[in-house]
Amino acid sequence: MTRLTRVFALMTIAILALVACGTTQGTGGKLGGTVHVLGTWSGAEKDSFDAVMKPFTDQTGVKISFEATRDIDAILQTKVAAGNPPDVTAAPGIGTLIKLVRAGKVVSLDDKLDITQLNANYGADWINLGKVDNKLVTLYAWASLKGLVWYDPKAFTAKGYQVPKTWDELMTLQNRIKSDGGKPWCVALESQAASGWPGSDWIKEIVLSQSGATVYDNWWQGKQKWTSTEIKQAWTTWGQILGSGDSNVYGGKQYMIATTFGDGGQGLFSSPPKCYMFNQGSFITSFFDGYTPKPTAGTDYAVFPLPDVSTANAGAHVVAGDAFVMTKDTPQGRAMLKYLATAQAQDIWVKRGGGKIAINKQVSLSDYPDAISKSLAQVVVDTKIARYDAGDLMPSDMRNAYWSAVLKFVQDQTKLNTILTDLDKTQTTAYASP
Amino acid sequence: MPLTVHLPALQVDWETLLTVNLPTLLFVVIGVPLVLVGYIVGFDILVRRLPKRSQPSVRPWVWVAPAIFFVGLILVYPMIGTIVRSLFDRHGDGFVGLGNFVRLLTDQGILIVLRNNLLWLLLYPGLVLLFGLLLAVLSDRVKYEKPVKSLIFMPMAISFVAMAIIWQFMYYYRPPDVPQTGTLNAILVNLFHGQPITWIQDSRFNNFALIFIGVWGATGFAMVILSAALKGIPAELLEAARVDGANERTIFRRIILPLMMPTIVVVGTTMVIFALKAFDVVYVMTAGNYNTDILARRMYSELYNAGNYANASALAVVLLLAVVPVLIFNLRQFRAVEARR
Numbered sequence: 166m167t168r169l170t171r172v173f174a175l176m177t178i179a180i181l182a183l184v185a186c187g188t189t190q191g192t193g194g195k196l197g198g199t200v201h202v203l204g205t206w207s208g209a210e211k212d213s214f215d216a217v218m219k220p221f222t223d224q225t226g227v228k229i230s231f232e233a234t235r236d237i238d239a240i241l242q243t244k245v246a247a248g249n250p251p252d253v254t255a256a257p258g259i260g261t262l263i264k265l266v267r268a269g270k271v272v273s274l275d276d277k278l279d280i281t282q283l284n285a286n287y288g289a290d291w292i293n294l295g296k297v298d299n300k301l302v303t304l305y306a307w308a309s310l311k312g313l314v315w316y317d318p319k320a321f322t323a324k325g326y327q328v329p330k331t332w333d334e335l336m337t338l339q340n341r342i343k344s345d346g347g348k349p350w351c352v353a354l355e356s357q358a359a360s361g362w363p364g365s366d367w368i369k370e371i372v373l374s375q376s377g378a379t380v381y382d383n384w385w386q387g388k389q390k391w392t393s394t395e396i397k398q399a400w401t402t403w404g405q406i407l408g409s410g411d412s413n414v415y416g417g418k419q420y421m422i423a424t425t426f427g428d429g430g431q432g433l434f435s436s437p438p439k440c441y442m443f444n445q446g447s448f449i450t451s452f453f454d455g456y457t458p459k460p461t462a463g464t465d466y467a468v469f470p471l472p473d474v475s476t477a478n479a480g481a482h483v484v485a486g487d488a489f490v491m492t493k494d495t496p497q498g499r500a501m502l503k504y505l506a507t508a509q510a511q512d513i514w515v516k517r518g519g520g521k522i523a524i525n526k527q528v529s530l531s532d533y534p535d536a537i538s539k540s541l542a543q544v545v546v547d548t549k550i551a552r553y554d555a556g557d558l559m560p561s562d563m564r565n566a567y568w569s570a571v572l573k574f575v576q577d578q579t580k581l582n583t584i585l586t587d588l589d590k591t592q593t594t595a596y597a598s599p
Numbered sequence: 600m601p602l603t604v605h606l607p608a609l610q611v612d613w614e615t616l617l618t619v620n621l622p623t624l625l626f627v628v629i630g631v632p633l634v635l636v637g638y639i640v641g642f643d644i645l646v647r648r649l650p651k652r653s654q655p656s657v658r659p660w661v662w663v664a665p666a667i668f669f670v671g672l673i674l675v676y677p678m679i680g681t682i683v684r685s686l687f688d689r690h691g692d693g694f695v696g697l698g699n700f701v702r703l704l705t706d707q708g709i710l711i712v713l714r715n716n717l718l719w720l721l722l723y724p725g726l727v728l729l730f731g732l733l734l735a736v737l738s739d740r741v742k743y744e745k746p747v748k749s750l751i752f753m754p755m756a757i758s759f760v761a762m763a764i765i766w767q768f769m770y771y772y773r774p775p776d777v778p779q780t781g782t783l784n785a786i787l788v789n790l791f792h793g794q795p796i797t798w799i800q801d802s803r804f805n806n807f808a809l810i811f812i813g814v815w816g817a818t819g820f821a822m823v824i825l826s827a828a829l830k831g832i833p834a835e836l837l838e839a840a841r842v843d844g845a846n847e848r849t850i851f852r853r854i855i856l857p858l859m860m861p862t863i864v865v866v867g868t869t870m871v872i873f874a875l876k877a878f879d880v881v882y883v884m885t886a887g888n889y890n891t892d893i894l895a896r897r898m899y900s901e902l903y904n905a906g907n908y909a910n911a912s913a914l915a916v917v918l919l920l921a922v923v924p925v926l927i928f929n930l931r932q933f934r935a936v937e938a939r940r
Contacts, residue, residue, distance in 0.1 A: 239903040264906055358886035416774035422889075423772035423797040562905035565886075572888050595905065597689075 195226030200497045202231045203241060204255035204487075209451060209519060217513045221504045227497045237261070238561050241492070245270050250492035253501055258557020258564075259303055259488050266297045272491040274301045277499050283506060286525045290551045295488070306505040307514050307521040308486035310447045310541050311554060312370035312471040315430060319465070320438045328469045335472050339406075339413060342441050348415040350406065351440035353429025354422050354572065361568030362556065363426045364575060366483070367406070367444060369555040371399040373481045375474040378550050385555040387563070387596035391588035397581070402474065404578050411575075415440040418575050427452035434460050444471060446485065447520035447541050462537045470544050480549030485557060486524065515542075563588075563595040638665065678919070685912035699913035712892045716921075718806050719813075719877050719893060724870035726814045728863060731821025735829050736851070738822075748826065752819035759816065759879035766812045767884065770798035802890045809891060812880050817873065821866050828862035829855065861936045868929040875922055894918055 206214050211233065218229045232251065234240045238261045244250050245265060256262055265271050278301070283292060295303035321328070324345060329335040339349040354364050373381045376395040383389035384396060391397075411417040415432050416424070416439075430453055432439030443449075453460050460466050473479045489505060491498050504510050508527035515523045518534045522542050530546075533539040545551075556564045570584045642661045646654055688695050703709055734751055738744045754762065771781025772795055779785040784795040798808045832855060840850050856863075878895040885891045887900070894914055902911035 236903075239899075242903060242906070357883055360886060360888055419772065419797045419800070420774050422800045560905075561903075562900070562907075565900065565904050569886075569888050594907075 195224075196497060196500060197226040198495075198497045199228045199230050200253055200495070200501050201251045202229055202253045202255060202501075203237065203244070203251035203492075204231060204233060205235060205237055205257055206231075206255075207233050207235075213514050213517045213519060213521075216517060217505075217510050218501075220509065220513075221501065225497075225500055227500060229501075241265070245492065252491065252493045252495050252498040254490050254492050256488050256490070257485070258554065259297070259490075261561050262303065262488065262490055263297055263558075264560065265492070266300075266302050266490075270492065271302050272494045274304060274491065274502065277491070277494070278304065278503060278506065286506065286508070286527055288524070288526070288551070291524050294553045303488045303490050304502050304506060305486040305524055306489060307511055308484045308524055308545065309520050310470075310522060310544060311366050311483040311485060312374075313445065313447060313449075313468050313541070314471055315433065315443045315445060315449065315453075315466050315468050316441060317433045317438060317460075317465060318467045320433070320441060326441070329472055331476075332472045332474050336405075339408075343408075343413065347438065348432075348440045349413045349442055350415065351429050351432040351443045352407070352414050352421045352575075353424035353426045354575065355425045359568060360422070361571035363429070363445065364403070364571035365556050365564075365567050366446070366554075367403050368399050368571070370444075370471055370483050371402050371474055372396060372555070373483055373550070373552050374471070374478050375399055375402065377475075377478045378481070378552060381552050381555060385558040387559075387592050391585040391592060392582075397585060400574065400581055400585070404574075404581075407575070407578070409578075421575050422572055427455070430466075431456055434465060447522070447538075449520070450537065451519050462535050466537075468537060468540070478550060480547060482544065482548045482551055483554055484545070484548075484551050485554040560595040563591055566591040566595075635665070681912045681915050681919075684908055685916045687909060689907045689909040691908060695909075699909045700917070703910060703913050703917075708892070709897075711890050712894055712897055715806055715891060715893050716875070719810055719874040720871060722807070722810050723813050723817075723874040723877070724867050726810075727817045727821045727870050728867055730814065730818045731825050731866065732859075732863070734818065734822045735826035736855070739826065739829055748819075748822065752823055754816045755819045757816065759813075760883050762812050762816050763880050763883035766808075766815075767799075770808055772797045772800075799884055800889050805885065805889055805891050809880050809884060812884075813873075813877060817870060821870070824866055825859065825862060828859045832858050861932065864932050865929070868925050868932070871925050872922060875918055875925075 204214070211231070214231070215229075222228060237254075237256055241250075241254055241256070241261060242265075250270065254262070262271060274295070280301075291305055291308075292301070295301050295305060297303075316328075320326075324342075324347075326338060326341070327334070329338050342349045352363070354361050356362055369381070372384060372395065375398065380389055380395045389396060407414055411421070414421060426445070427449070429445065430443045430449060433441070433443055434456065450462065453462075453466060470482065473481065489502055491502065506525065508523070508525045511523035511525045512528050512532055514521050515528060515532055515538075516534060518538060520538065520541070522538070522545050523532075530539055530542055533542050556567055559567065566588055570588055573584050574581060639662075643658075646658050646661060649657060684691065685699055686694060686696060688698075734748075738747050741747065757765070768780075769782045770784075771779075772784060773779055773781070775788075775795055779788050779795055781795075781798075783798060787793045788795055796804060799805050836854060837850060840854055845853070876895060877893055878899065881887060881891055881893050881896050882899065887893070887896050894917060898911050898914040898918070901907045901914060
């Protein structure tokens with residue numbers, strides 16, 4: 166038995182020695198170490214993120230260990246609850262993050278970033294978007310624009326249609342397309358577990374443009390009832406876009422709920438066109454690239470921002486972006502966030518396309534790869550009222566109920582009152598908990 | 600829809616792989632077995648010091664203790680925690696008794712959830728058994744039994760999420776004015792000249808469409824086990840029946856079925872438990888929309904979307920209560936079979 170004990174002791178020592186070897190690392194003057202990042206990117210977006218982070222790793226020696234998940238709410242909450250949070254989290258929205266911030270699980274950035282420099286490079290709206298209870302907790306690195314109407318300029322010219330500048334012109338165009346025997350819109354709402362969100366985009370754009378930023382802010386903060394006049398009006402306005410009995414939409418309700426959002430634009434490019442307009446965020450071009458035959462930016466498709474519903478709120482746009490938070494305070498994580506705020510970092514992603522628009526004002530318009538992304542960047546520059554995607558700001562149960570409500574509304578518009586009352590019920594519980 | 604697959608050159612970051620994982624790997628591969636061996640050897644020495652008479656009654660406990668410890672830690676402790684949690688409010692500090700259950704079960708939406716669970720509970724095990732038995736009996740009588748059985752068993756190797764994605768193509772909907780690319784709608788439109796159906800969204804069909812995906816995945820499993828039971832029936836018995844003039848139908852009903860009953864019950868109860876656990880297919884395909892929600896998915900959204908531990912725990916307890924009778928039945932059946940041997 167003594168022999169076995171000796172073997173055991175030797176083994177233990179060997180293991181301990183190996184563990185010790187594994188944890189020591191050469192730094193060589195650079196910061197070194199690793200940042201564990203949790204995010205949602207895969208494919209082309211992940212490649213872009215890698216490209217953005219490469220100069221950072223070269224400069225500082227800090228490695229990026231990236232963990233991707235499409236179910237970031239669940240994974241992040243589990244990791245935090247287990248006391249094993251990632252250093253940095255890149256979330257598509259801050260719904261889940263708000264709960265974590267209030268629970269004290271997110272590091273405040275006020276004393277971690279160079280605020281003077283941030284103020285110089287970032288528009289005030291973009292810094293304010295990162296604040297929860299007056300504490301800066303989130304850094305936005307790049308944005309995408311919502312409320313964009315994609316169309317085929319050839320189809321428009323063939324029929325003599327003009328790009329609408331006002332909401333009234335849009336309504337007139339809608340009626341003209343219909344009287345010509347066409348369908349004005351393509352709408353595609355299917356997105357697996359997130360089905361319904363493209364419709365929720367429509368409604369939030371209408372709320373912001375129709376009733377203004379105050380109503381919009383109160384709404385996502387849970388202080389504005391869904392049954393209130395303003396929000397209900399936004400739903401009915403969307404109902405007018407869809408037309409009575411979905412008569413304005415190609416394929417009607419069945420097509421809307423059964424078609425994946427990425428495929429929704431295909432109707433624009435068939436001949437004759439199945440529909441003439443398609444409302445979707447700037448990222449949709451990466452889906453257009455996957456269509457056969459592949460449409461060309463500029464000749465096969467162009468874009469105009471959804472006209473202002475009310476002139477009182479002219480130039481209002483809903484934007485979205487990747488929100489970076491520090492879920493654990495490490496020197497490497499701080500360095501990474503500082504780097505992401507620079508024009509150098511944002512320039513890389515912008516040049517790679519995919520509809521991303523830089524937030525840092527030092528990134529010049531000439532860096533955008535094509536005419537369309539340049540014009541989108543111009544829209545962002547011209548934006549007078551920028552608001553973050555309300556759905557992504559809401560608590561995630563409110564957001565999910567919102568998405569489901571869109572699907573119910575599309576299936577039967579007459580049920581709007583019941584749908585909104587149910588949303589009010591969710592609102593009272595969703596905002597109550599930490 | 601074009602499917603383009605990009606295959607990136609595999610870049611192996613050996614440094615990260617080795618520095619991060621090697622010590623952990625060594626610890627797991629060498630350390631864990633070493634601790635277990637140490638535990639067994641160490642305790643056996645202690646047991647040997649006991650008086651000879653009490654050794655046989657102590658030793659089994661030494662061997663079973665680690666298992667009991669882990670089952671307690673991973674299964675029993677969280678279960679008790681969940682039951683306790685379901686009696687408190689969502690912040691976990693106010694005792695509300697059965698309040699969570701009352702609120703949940705009086706909620707309008709829950710009736711549809713319960714109805715759907717009932718559908719799963721009846722149709723899923725029922726159809727799996729029906730198809731499994733049918734295929735086991737039929738394939739037993741053909742020459743090419745092996746390839747047939749392998750093919751039918753294959754879906755068993757696919758995860759539920761992958762099944763859901765495969766079936767998304769089967770159920771794919773396109774408007775009536777363009778060619779259908781989804782298999783089912785293509786058959787419907789071209790062979791039967793019908794209108795395409797939104798299988799996943801239409802509340803008349805979608806629950807059956809979802810359950811069928813599960814049935815497709817589990818039929819192979821049931822078939823293999825039932826087929827083994829079928830082959831266990833002595834050939835002389837069947838021959839004797841045939842000599843006595845029984846026709847095939849009678850043989851099946853009077854001999855094969857009763858002899859296979861214990862296996863059928865075991866497979867059936869396993870499927871009932873699977874049906875109660877169903878989550879992935881609904882989560883991936885509809886996220887509970889269009890009246891397809893089920894308890895397990897609802898529990899998930901209460902936990903991760905709403906952060907409502909009280910509601911989530913209460914739903915977990917409801918599921919647990921539903922499983923308990925099945926488990927008891929299963930155990931009894933198992934004992935009865937054992938006793939017959």
